[in-house]
Amino acid sequence: MPAIHDTPQWAALNHHREVMEPRHLRHLFAEDPQRFEQMTLRAAGLMLDYSKNRVTRNTLELLFELAEAADLDGWIRRMFSGDRINNTEGRAVLHVALRNRSGRPVWVDGEDVMPKVERVLEHMADFSRRVRSGEWVGYTGRAISDVVNIGIGGSNLGPKMVCRALGHFHDGPRVHFVSNVDPTHVGETLARLDPETTLFVVASKTFTTQETLANARAARAWCLDGLGDEAAVARHFVAVSTHAERVAEFGIDTANMFEFWDWVGGRYSLWSAIGLPICLALGMERFVALLEGAHAMDEHFVTAAPSENMPVILGLLGIWYTDFLGTTSQAILPYDQYLRHLPAYLQQLEMESNGKRVTRDGQPVAYPTAPVIWGEPGTDGQHAFYQLIHQGTQSIPCDFIAAVNNPNDRLGMHAMLLANCFAQSEALMRGRSHEEALQELLQQGMAAEAAEALAPHRVFPGNRPSNTLLMERLEPRTLGALIALYEHKVFVQGVIWGIDSFDQWGVELGKQLAGVILPELEQGLVRDSHDASTRGLLDYCLRHRRP
């Protein structure tokens, strides 16, 4: 099979770009009154309006042909049937098995993994029920009021994002998340807590992650300080990991361990026991509803034709912008305060998955891969960085995400939020021409000369693309579907780019070098082998550090 950029389908898109570049979205809307109807999709409780993208039906057809050339269908089948598609780590990629509600088996190396998935779900249900009901008590007999999840990356961002996104349904113990190795993070968190009523969930797929183990040690010392007995650890610490031996070595009883497996990638793991804080905060029923929402999106992804397939469409639009229209970033703009951690979650999902520069067989890619993902909830973002999105020199595709109903809307403010959301995508699409800007100023009574001078500053080029994703309510099911949608979007893009979306070698080198530098800082001995900058920084710290 030729490299994707050597295919006639890639060439056709390159040619098509020349046709599309001069076309303005305003005109595309004017030419086609059916554009909205034709470019909206509904799946798993979500509605996607992708009509405000710089595409025509023809663009989409060419993108579907590109997906066919990359054998997207085949790769989807391979993922769902447990092939080792994470080739650099030799692993299957089966987060979809964790939320498989179909009753169908999922095979890995001849084993149906569903019975063990169900077993761990039962363990999570039982444990969370006991903690939430007060049946599970701490060492001194008091019920648990606070849970601290200690984990980083996928062992933090997913459960944190979901717990906050479903904050409206939170009826269990308070849940805190400690991730950063900065002692301030664990220190500030524990300062507000009582060791008698605090439960720690140490979450690490590998149970080797330096940050997590350091924070867990700090928490253990704090717990022992407060409770004065090693035996207390068993009542106040549980672990989530794929690695029982390391959990035991750390001093956590493996009876208090929740297992998952190496076919679950860290950033795809919130559906596994890594989701334990979600069960503790919201209860098992809501966690299961989250799984069901994701499963509904999985079924859609596997069965819908490309032209009806939400993850396929989202993924291909991203390819169109990144590889043919030259955009380098993608904004995630939730118009929902509960979704405030979604951009950070998607940063890991997309950038750790597809921030790759070689193909699966190790050849340098000849095209850009993952864009920079960033964002903030609206309307805060509007008063910070939207200036650049509207009038800056780069085009930044935006995903607007909103729920039609808001559980906190007692004063009718939600309409204001939605009005802002829709106004932003409209403004980005339409823009304001020089003539419109000028006429507006003249109508406001400004003198002609002053209006001419000001008009260029009030021009919006428009033609800036966006998707809008709506759901009736932000609830476990729709959130599950939303997350799965982005997971599959990332998969679609990884397939087109021919990269392994499920490894993360890019985090290794820094980790390795930190391992060299740490003893130097601790012992005050800096090696000559460092470059002058690193040596200078270390010397500065050693000279200015107070014992």
Ligand code: F6P
């Ligand atoms: O940042 C690298 C990484 O391996 C992520 O992929 C992962 O989510 C995170 O570290 C945490 O890893 P672990 O769960 O093994 O502690």
